[in-house]
Amino acid sequence: MTASTTKPTEIVLRPSADDYRIAGYAAAAIAITIAEGALPSPLPGVKPGLANIIILVVLLKHGWKDAAWVSLLRVFAAALVGGTFLAPGFFMSLAGAICSLTVLGLSCRLPAAWFGPVSHSVVAAFAHIGGQIVVARLWLVPHDGVFYLLPIFGLAALVFGIVNGLVAGQLMKDDGVATPRSGVQGMQSSSAPTDGMELSK
Amino acid sequence: MNAWLTCLRPGDALTLALAVSLVVTLFATLWSNTRADRAIIRQGGELVAEHSLITERRIEVEGPIGKTVIELAPGRARVVSDPGLRQYCVQQGWLTRVNAVAICAPNQVSLMLAGRGSGNRHDSLNY
CATH class of the missing domain: 2.60.320.10 (N-utilization substance G protein NusG, insert domain)
Structure with missing residues (x-):
């Protein structure tokens, strides 16, 4: 009998500076999402989506890829912490996040000197409710009556989209990053979800 | 207030105008009293x-x-x-x-x- 000399395989994951940065932003976004869940809402599903301020800032400072990471981490982690993972509300949040990320990917191609955080925030907010209402119609409420809520959700997206965009712009200014950039720079570093409101939960 | 408005860029006005008209259209079409119940x-x-x-x-x-x-x-x-x-x-x-x-x-x-x-x-x- 001879003792085996092979060593067990060791896998070491070394987080990069990018990983730490994304994790920090995601933690802030998750904390805001959970805190916001405790706030009373005048209409189920209508929420300010304050976590999207973080995502907008990440979008404008570090680019679309980072913002997408933060946004999706927020959706998954907030659902796990809140106990809604794989529940209907989770899928609605996910649909809203994917739609707003897609729209932000496009809006970032607009000239940055002309379109700032408010534009990004507003279009993403509308995309967010659009994605959520489609999931609601196809899956949760198989009835056109769900569309009667669209005006309210649209109004909330408009108001919260503007407010979140202004706050993000102000934070960027404090950071000294608010100067208009070219469209190419915007492509390299931007885009994430900014739901002015969330329909879910 | 002015400090906040400095975040706005010229194209944002266009975005906001489109968003406002979308919301108004939604109210006009979905909440007008012409739909039967x-x-x-x-x-x-x-x-x-x-x-x-x-x-x-x-x-x-x-x-x-x-x-x-x-x-x-x-x-x-x-x-x-x-x-x-x-x-x-x-x-x-x-x-x-x-x-x-x-x-x-x-x-x-x-x-x-x-x-x-x-x-x-x-x-x-x-x-």
């Missing part, structure tokens, strides 16, 4: 049934020449079949607006839609 069915001038247009439902009404079949669905209603010769009421298809009427004259059956604030907006109908 219930169907009123009469036979021989007598009220036979009145149902909300929330769920799907099929209603059969007996008239002097046979059976008229009416179908209700969320937000709309139609006459599916009628024993009348010319089938005008069937060919009208789905009715969606308040005060819309499908009249199956030979069988004396009428289907009318009503809704919030419908009232009697029309003094008469002309064909």
Whole structure:
């Protein structure tokens, strides 16, 4: 009998500076999402989506890829912490996040000197409710009556989209990053979800 | 306040204008009182049934020449079949607006839609 000399395989994951940065932003976004869940809402599903301020800032400072990471981490982690993972509300949040990320990917191609955080925030907010209402119609409420809520959700997206965009712009200014950039720079570093409101939960 | 407004860029005004017009359009189209929410069915001038247009439902009404079949669905209603010769009421298809009427004259059956604030907006109908 001879003792085996092979060593067990060791896998070491070394987080990069990018990983730490994304994790920090995601933690802030998750904390805001959970805190916001405790706030009373005048209409189920209508929420300010304050976590999207973080995502907008990440979008404008570090680019679309980072913002997408933060946004999706927020959706998954907030659902796990809140106990809604794989529940209907989770899928609605996910649909809203994917739609707003897609729209932000496009809006970032607009000239940055002309379109700032408010534009990004507003279009993403509308995309967010659009994605959520489609999931609601196809899956949760198989009835056109769900569309009667669209005006309210649209109004909330408009108001919260503007407010979140202004706050993000102000934070960027404090950071000294608010100067208009070219469209190419915007492509390299931007885009994430900014739901002015969330329909879910 | 001015400090906040400095975040705005020229194109943002265009985005906001489009967003505002979208919201106004949503209110105008979805919350105007022209969408029907219930169907009123009469036979021989007598009220036979009145149902909300929330769920799907099929209603059969007996008239002097046979059976008229009416179908209700969320937000709309139609006459599916009628024993009348010319089938005008069937060919009208789905009715969606308040005060819309499908009249199956030979069988004396009428289907009318009503809704919030419908009232009697029309003094008469002309064909």
